Amino acid sequence: MRYAERILRTRFLLVLVGGVLGATFGPTFVPNSQAAVAKAKGPLSLCSDGSDKGAGTGDGVQIWIAPQVPTAGRPLRVMAVAADGQGAASIVVTAPGGRRDLLPTVRRGGAPWSYDAVVATPAAGPHTVTLIRDNKALACRIVDVAERRRPSSAPPAGQGPRTPTTGTWTASRAWDRSTENFYSAWVESLFDAPASETLGFRPLAQALRDRDRNFFYDYLALGEDDPKAKSALIAAPDCADLPYFLRAYFSWKMGLPFGMRDCDRGTAARPPRCGELITNETPVAGTGTATTAPKQAHPLVAVKKFLRLLANKVHSGSGRTALGDENTDYYPTKLTREALRPGAVFADPYGHVLMVVKWVAQTPDAGGILLAVDGQPDGSIGRKRFWEGTFLYANDVVGAGPGFKMFRPLVRGADGKLVPLSNAALRNDKRFTPFSTEQQDLSGDAFYARMGKLINPKGLDAAAAHRETLDALVEQLETRIGSVDNGEKYMRENNNPVAPMPEGPKIFETIGPWEDYATPSRDMRLQIAMHVLETLPARIVAHPELFNLGSRKPETVRGDVEKLHAARISEKSIEYRRSDGSSQRLTVADLLARKAGLEMAYNPNDCVEIRWGAPEGSPEASTCKRRAPDDQRARMAQVRSWFHDMRRPAR
Known part of the structure; x- marks a missing residue:
């Protein structure tokens, strides 16, 4: 069934039960x-x-x-x-x-x-x-x-990428409010599905090569998105690359400026700093230059080289630059509904990046939702909701400038070259989301309180808040199932090789099989997510202003939610496949009880049972056939406190 047909059927069913659900979970059909x-x-x-x-x-x-x-x-x-x-x-x-x-x-x-x-x-x-x-x-x-189909090598003036005299493509359009709005609308449509559905791709190419999902499918008639064409674009960005890849893809199709910088990763004492700007009009080896003027590469060959350059230049440091720095690809903005539109990027202080894709408005019967997508080292792309378990915010990490940010627009300078707008220019330029450093003054609690008010401006019933927090945790666990399974598949297909384990903090950022299949960053977020769920009842007393309590005392509501918590965590569950192929069901209560075991469950050299914290000697662990080397287990024990304390080390 095609995507539009699926959504139409889903929308019809939601209309039938709308009196119960009371919320728009997918696109509205007029x-x-x-x-x-x-x-x-x-x-x-x-x-x-x-x-x-x-x-x-x-x-x-x-x-x-x-x-x-x-x-x-x-x-x-x-x-x-x-x-x-x-x-x-x-x-x-x-x-x-x-x-x-x-x-x-x-x-x-x-x-x-x-x-x-x-x-x-x-x-x-x-x-x-x-x-x-x-x-x-x-x-x-x-x-x-037109009567006949033809490649768009020479588009109408101002309507797409022109064959360049230098670089990869020449910008024939300009970024302004109209093109920024279009970019946001395209991002939302690319990742659209009812909020109640799990949405994921591995890799991103699955979305771009879906003609019913991607508005720009084969837009240039070059076979660039055709799944049957060997010349189609390779689209497999990871976490940090994902926003850049989407922005570059959109800019190329539309003939808009695009730029990126080669940044360092910063230190414990300072955020990352970036070097010279590289744009779509910068000469790239093999694509021709204005001085040498060699034979121009085919447009797809040229853009593939540019995207490979992007993958080599962009990394987690690109998003963690200081909020006041101007030599950056991103700039910070205000925490407003208008500013945090689809396409906005969230960079956490530890290197993870998410992109906003959809808002679901609060209704009398259901809480609001802010949805985002992120990439993983194994090339998988997943959609998840905003909450403390996925959007990690802290403003006390000296080596990072975290928070919500926008791509810094490029414009034509007086000399005809593409130049980035300054922070001062972006404060009042009506064409773009305004620059603001207000996030740097927010504590973690204040940041999440502000976001809570944006997502649920009318407040949220405490029981509903617990339900949605539990649902978000289950979503996170289900996404982890896929990541662990990808590691198991790699091991099976390669005769169980031993993935080398990096030293110290490098377990969070490296290259090779460990980067692709280990889950230390994901498991750190999982520990935080479980903590958020377990401490929600206490938060009702500590921050009653965040909840709709009516005339009830916070302490009374806390007791009621604690009872709900005990019941619900035994009802919600996930299933993973053990080493022998059998299915293992785990309730959320089971997983909360094995939080300690999950502090050392990120090593892909361990069997899947250990990856899910199966107690030693239990029937669940009896099917385990693979263990990480003793020296790796010893090093994991040395850094276990990072996961127990839910705080990543300084670089």
Whole structure:
């Protein structure tokens, strides 16, 4: 079943039970009612006033189309993006012969808000695409559909990447509020699915090569996203690379500026510092230069080289730069709903990076949710909700500048070169999310309290808060199942090699099989997550302002939640596959009871039973066939306090 069909069916089921759920868990489909169709056939101003509506703009709305050169008989995708919500707007397409169709429209956001539709088999000739609400045209665009498909090596002016005289591609568009909104809308659509579903890819290419998910699928007609094409882009970024890869991919397809810096990893005494800027117009070995002017590489060859350069330059230090530093790829912003849009990046002080992909609004019956994606060293991409167990924040780590950040935009300088905007310029430039260092003054408690108010502005019932915290922990455990299984698969397929274990703090950041299949960073976050769940009842008394207690005393509510906790942790469970292939069920209560064992469960040289903390001599551990070398176990014991205390060491 195609993605759109799955979402449509899910949306229909949610409508049936909406009185119970009371929340929007996935994209909203604007239906094709008979009344709406009748209105669409009536009077409607369609790009007839000679204004910029013919280019796809109007009333704060921009209409984007894909592919870059639409072709008869092939799907034409339309996305209207608005800075402000336009309610139940719909997309209408008028064909060359005058036939007008009201398309099934997927509404997402915001902010920004987007409206997504597909013309399955357009005819050749000019089509008029219009976003309407209450029979009023909000924006429209005239789209010429070609008879034959051709690669977009020479796109229309200002509509995509041009063949460069130097570097990988020449920026023909500029970053502004419109393109930033489009980027956010694309990120949200790429990782869209009901919030109740687990969403993951291994690697990212699975998402980019899904024509129903990726608005830019084969946008340039180069076979760049075709899963059957050997020349397709290799898309397997890890944690730090993921936001960069997505920003570069979008920038390349759209002909926008993109830049990155080669940063060091910082020290215990200072955050990372970065070197010279590398942009899409910087000469890259093998892609040609303005002075030597060799034969230009094929566009896909050139961009692949650029993305390999990106993978070699970008690392966890790129996101941990000081908040006031200007020689950076990211800049910090305010903690507001408008600022933390899809595409915003969260860098924790220890090197992990997540990207915001969706907000789910709070309703009377359900709490709000902030969803993000992150990458892992094994190439897997997962979606998870914001909470203390996944978004680690601390402002007392001298060697890091943590928090939410945005990509620093590049603009054309007076000399024609691409240059980054300064922090001062970003404070008041209406085109971009404003620069702010307010996060550096927030303690951990204050940071999570601010985020809690953003996600649930009306507060949250204490019992509901416990339920959602427990659900988030289970999500984290289920994601860990996949990571551990990936390590088991590697061991089976390679005759159980011994992965070398790095020394000291390098267990958290290295290269090779240990980086790919060990889970020290994930397990550190798991220890924190379990601690957050166990201490939630005490937090009701310590911070009653975060909960909707009504007239009840915090101590009374705490007692009730403690009873709920005892019952719920025995009901929620996960299952993993043991070494002999049998299934092992573990309740959350089981896992909380073996927290100590999970302090030394990150080594891929250990069997899966040990990875899940099976007690020595237990029936569960009886199927274990592989142990880490004694010297590695001894070194793990030496650093066990890091996991027990839930605090990573200084670099």
